[in-house]
Amino acid sequence: MKFIEGMRAVSEGELQVNNITRHQVTRFYREQITKGGYYEQLRRVVEPSIEEFETRGSLDTSGEHANTVVPGLQHKYAQTGLLLVTDRCASYCRYCFRKRMVGRKSDEIASDFAQVAQYIGQHPEMTNVLLSGGDPFVLSTAKLNEILDHLLPIAHLDSIRFGTKMVAYEPRRFDDPALLSLFQRISQAGKTATIVTHFDHIGEISVDAERRIRSLGTQHVQFLNQSVLLAKVNDDPQVLAATFTRCHQIGVRPYYLFQGRPVKGGSHFQVALRRGLEITRGINQRLSGIHKTFKYIMSHDTGKIEILALGDDGRVYMRYHQSKSPEKIGKIFSRAYVENACWLDDLPEK
Template sequence: MRWEEILAGNVTTLDELSASIPQINEYGDIASKVLNKYPMSIPRYYLSLVNPDDANDPIRKMCIPSFLEMDLAGTFDTSGESSNTKLQGLQHKYPQTVLMLSTNRCAMYCRYCFRKRMVGSGTQEVVADIKEAISYILKHEEITNVLISGGDSFLLDTDIIREYLDSLSAIGHLDYIRFGTKTPVVFPQRILEDSRLQDILREYGHKKQIYIVTQFNHPRELTEDSISAVRCLQGLGLIVKNQTVLLKGVNDCPETLARLFRRFTELGIIPYYIFQCRPVTGVMNQFQVPLQAGYDIIEQAKAMQNGNGKCFRFVLSNPDGKIEILGRTADGQMVFKYHQAKDPDNLGRVFQREVGPDICWIE
């Protein structure tokens, strides 16, 4: 089957979901209200990884709606994306990097998504004119890399992916191109079943270095199929990096994170960031781990790694920039550093702040 046909079989309704997870019927009207507000789409491949008998199954938490999503605490734009938008679908927050929101579609709608405001619903924030976006990049020679994200950039039609690559690979001042995609994790068939996509990635990877930035959050996501998708991308000459999100009830355990990161180094996946879960409406109180606890969890997991497994940063992204969480002191202070900064004067700046045991975010 074509990947589009496989994706069309995603579980999107409560009736379909109850066939695999009968307990979902216990939530009744609440579950319907959640889906009316935040749509659901789960590839049958990924749903097969859920233990239907475990209400606290970590895979379940990432894909199956919860009534906790109706919690109105938090905001929908936690890192100031609207203020960094220069053209529809194009953000330019840091001098060297442009972010292109290429689509609002994903193979799966993650329940902790930080773009919950747009994924699966409105297209007002998606690139409207690729040529206009390319023109902006051509005029700004300080830009050295482009991140094509969304939604999920690999949910674009293969011809559109080729159009992006054809235009971007011809720009001399770009060092590399990145694709943000969770398809290796949730829908590996997109990569494994499309030889034309593979040919295009191989072709343009010879013209400009291509990175794939994906998001494995739990060791059980590294299945035979997902590993095959990663191996396929690596075999095409692409570099695969991973951004994990620290999630309560999913991977907030040193041993779980340690197993995950050891698998990365075994498979040649480069550990890139661990992100503090953002205070997004419908996400915040369900998935956030307090900063102090998160730091301790990550340091314990890091102690179980070899050198290659330690080359990630624990960061949070707020409107000011990407802030690395460096450590904590005995008197409750935590130490932070601007890894990236919207204001160039902040770049590299180290600062301390008092952070209580229940605090999950800083502005």
């Protein structure tokens, strides 16, 4: 098998034991990163590395199993339902935090959408649903419409979100004219359609992606972007500032820069918290006020934690941006910093 470091003989059993994600990348993305001048960085997003055999971690870093309420539906935060609609993607990211299921047949995927809708209907506090997976846009538009058949009649849902990296991996997917009708259905039902793109690097924002985003924007589709801070890929304030600026230029609002998760086979992508804070400060120094829309977030099993600062007192200051426990939301807390710590659990509680 070909790895970034060279060829290596591996057995199928070795790949399975180490949860090595299958190697699959679209021709479009390969050509984009080859021609764009960032190949050495962006190849790490999709090409296997020997380091995947050597990095420890968890396969469920955010407590997804504990928050699954019906098969395929998670309800961790009161207002949001997370719906896993597929276990497939167009290409497979090497740092994926769902590598336990993505790219393989999984029983974590929703199959009974009537059951899903029944649960949502009984929980009026849930105002939005995020379709995720895998990537929902690997599904046919007909299948997506079938899912919407169950969601759109629920009166207290005001937003339908789609989490996708397809805009980077295969933007031509959005040429499907039936998708326009799908987004119109959402709008006509009185709900907002939002596509959450996943651009980790300015080198992923192609001319083709821009064209599709601008076109869908005329159909009242909102765009947000989430990025992951990745060692040797985008751990550079100049690169991320350029990425976020470019997102704003094409109508996509950056809203999360995620701290890399300690996922098994992917924790070598993590950046130390000290360095992460230096990078976010460097990003903000390069952005105008209207472009400073992102939050530096750690998606921990206790909630989404905004990483604020490393104080002169040697403590990391953080705030709960979202939490399963409502009393934690907005709460600022701190922990003593440990050099090279990358995750909340690396920091002592006192």
